Amino acid sequence: MNFKKKTVLALIGSALAAASFVASAVTLRIGNQGDAQSLDPHSLNESLQLTVVGNVYEPLVTRDRNYKLAPSLATDWKQTSPTVWRFNLRKGVQFHDGTPFTADDVIFSYERAKGDGSDMKSYVGQIKEIKKIDDHTIDFVLNNPFPILPELFTQWHMMSKKWCETNQATKPVDRRKGIENAASFRANGTGPFRVRERQPNVRTTFSRNGNYWGKIDGNVEEVIFNVIGNDSTRVAALLSGEVDVMEPVPVQDVARVQANSALKVLQGPELRVIFLGMDQKRDELLFSSVKGKNPFKDKRVRQAFYQAIDIEAIKSRVMRGAATPMAILLPPQVKGFAPDLAKRLPFDVEAAKKLMADAGYGAGFELKMNCPNDRYVNDGEICQAVAANLSRIGVKINLEAETKNNYFPKILRRDTSFYMLGWTASTVDAHNVLYPIMSTPGDGGRGQFNLGAYSNPRVDELTNLVASETDDKKRMEMIREALKIHQDDVGHLPLHQQAINWATKKNIELVQWPDNGMPWKFVKLNK
Template sequence: MSFKKKAAVAAVLAAASLIASAQTVRIANQGDALSLDPHSLNESLQLSVDLNVYEGLTDRNKDLSLAPALATSWKQTAPDTWRFELRKGVTFHDGTPFTADDVIFSIARAGGDGSDVKAKVNDIQEVRKVNDHAVDIVTKGPFPILPDVLSDLAIMSKKWCEENKAEKPVDRRKGIENTASFKANGTGPFRVRERQPNVRTVFVRNMNYWGKIEGNAQEVIFTPIANPATRVAALVSGEVDVMEPVPVQDIARINASPSARVVVGPELRTIFLGMDQKRDELLYSNVKGKNPFKDKRVRQAFYQAIDINGIQKTVMRGASRPTALMVGPGINGWTEAQDKRLPYDAEAAKKLLADAGYPSGFEVTMNCPNDRYVNDAQVCQAVAANLARIGVKINLAAETKGTYFPKILRRDTSFYLLGWTPTTYDSHNALDALMRCPNDKDGSGQFNLGAYCNPKLDELIGQIKSETDKAKRQGLIEAAFKIHTDDIGHLPLHQQSLAWGVSKKVSLTQRADNFMPFKWISIK
């Protein structure tokens, strides 16, 4: 047999072996990705799901260090300019070649109307095409963390978006949908074969992927299962292979089962409460003619009325870390010295309310998701019970994230719960997105939904963005956090722990940002 014939036979056998070993992994989550449009909602579950299909210029390794993706290298050519060399030979799932035009289009799309990821590109002044496989990104000033910022900014096909009338992202605040909501065309390791919102989404391996796919998963079936007990039962019975989050009360049960285990680790996400501090009168309160949250004494009273250690013990069953900051360990800029909470003191809280003119408390609606964070509704119920002790009546409005996020993103709220993971793993991300005065034009403060605003803090955030000296930058970050803490701009609660239920047949990587790359999943 000739060498060519032997090679051909070997190729056929290899293909047959691949088909024979084709594996399906079934994943369940308490909620669904609300859209396949990666620019429509800056929420980690949606990004985690969509970024198996789409990719950024940069990516993250298993240890969250920065890695090349659609860009093979990058360097600063001037204090305000970064040159990105683009990967050659990459195609989108429909076969269209990936070029610099797609990068220029995607960054403009991410910063345009309807985008929920404007904050990722608000420091970009211009993107210039050097050639088909190189771009220069010019920022509004020195911006040393630009490659980190771009690690989860998905690059979309300019041609596909134009042909499918998806030039702009879906606006979750208005409920507008387009083709990119339910179809996808990325460059990533998996393609979308089937999409049934809130029922299931089926992904299949991209056989033309440019990079290495470490795992053996050929098909991934992602299913939302809202009920925690049903999710646990599905894992233990073998109906699903991976599920998250695991209710903290069920960790021991799953670990005792013969077929599954719980993978537990720290998460970078901080859970916090926000308050409308802009309107002269709250939308949802019995206080008329004024806004109690504009008074720092009221904000501090709420803070000191919350028994965060009690919530950690009874609601989170130890699977949380109380925090005084809007970022936690693992985020650049966090320091233990600053992470000191005000003491829980209901009597002091009552006095603060009385001094502010509310001796009998007041009534306000609190918005909360019931299927997004670990025990989110139970956390809100515990906060409501704590506040009742100081005379504050909370009307708790807990709902599925599908309706919750559009509502609060419209700032149609007086008091709300939110979680945030800085995707750059740097404090600037949280400061700029959560604590800066909102500016709808450039996306600054886009998730500062209560419109807390301090111009001195904004000035520091601008300096942090451009400072290249690490020691000076750290000092600026600490000064910024001190202003926010002293103002009691938000009410930080805790960093929750990750708990994934995993079949003993499955191996995967749990990243601290709670992203689940399918390319690292294998099943026996």
């Protein structure tokens, strides 16, 4: 047999094998209201983004089925001194392109995550430097003691130094500036799934990584992630069988989906709290009829906004009961939650009007409110309800509700006066709220998502103390004090803890993490 004939037969054999795989592959079809804005794991600290790319890229420390810490690209870790942690890296791991994973990739990923354009600075902000002991041993040298460092690493994903340098992707995709690079559309991780085809905001197809270093408990070989923004269309796709899993289930459709014998609804409290933020730094708001001053610098105005919002009506009418009103920015499931601070200020329109008048704004004013309409559960409808509430105290809201692809770059640039945000404490610890949300914006990711620049020196001081305190009782007292100060300042306007609502076919087993994460390696489709 000549070489040419052998080659043709080999190609035919490869094609038949590929066709056979496609025909027999266990495929999971997901319908989601939004898409990952980029495949770059350092570009956006947003839970949907992280849950999608977290199936392709991996951190040093991960979470197991029960959301407990577990080894990932690090096999183990320990403190060798109060400010030094030694991590042993997993040997034999390859990126999807076959390049070995080593300490150099960790050091590169650190520099990338702390650099310009990164949305992940708060996850590496405690690190002073990384010392390479050998290719699979590194020491993290910290600025100060930080006993929960491993918990912080679960969302910091490792990238290939070689691949990023080859593809001119050494810096993160910067959504604030509209800067893209190869990491926006292509991916090279170590995770259990590879990106096969990418159509942003339409569909992305993933295939199982045949060279994955770890165990994949599920049987899914292919994932088709479909973006279906319209709630009715997404529900129809599930009911017709076009998708196997969908999230979120619109709260108004939960009962309808539950009534279908072929489907099941998976519900649970999410670690996320939805809140409103206000520009408290500028001397004049960017988007307001008030000129020459900033009303939000006055606590009375902030409190008036708070007390004008009918949170129970939002819970019952907008959220159909699938929300728990909150008085602080962390839910009961997060370590540091203070039950004695859980009571909200009363909804009281007359009291709010008096506060506005006392502050010199009795006649009200106009204000633009920025809001996403495809990120959180009924986010656009919540903002409409808030706007209607505030009209009762003379505040005319010019609501700008838009897709998160436009929304996040804008508010992350702080081009906003009044905005909605949701925050999940991925470490399940209050520090992950104090540091990025309630601290004065500064270096190392401090206050990176405190987009209205709320600032109280005592909160900053307590946040530093909380980071290094090892006595649990003292630490809880410090957290409570910081939360109380922030609450008394009306630093933000807490709304509610939203519930997770997923729906699947009954033959599907999956893991629903409380941060709304869906790890595909645990998904199993039964016949």
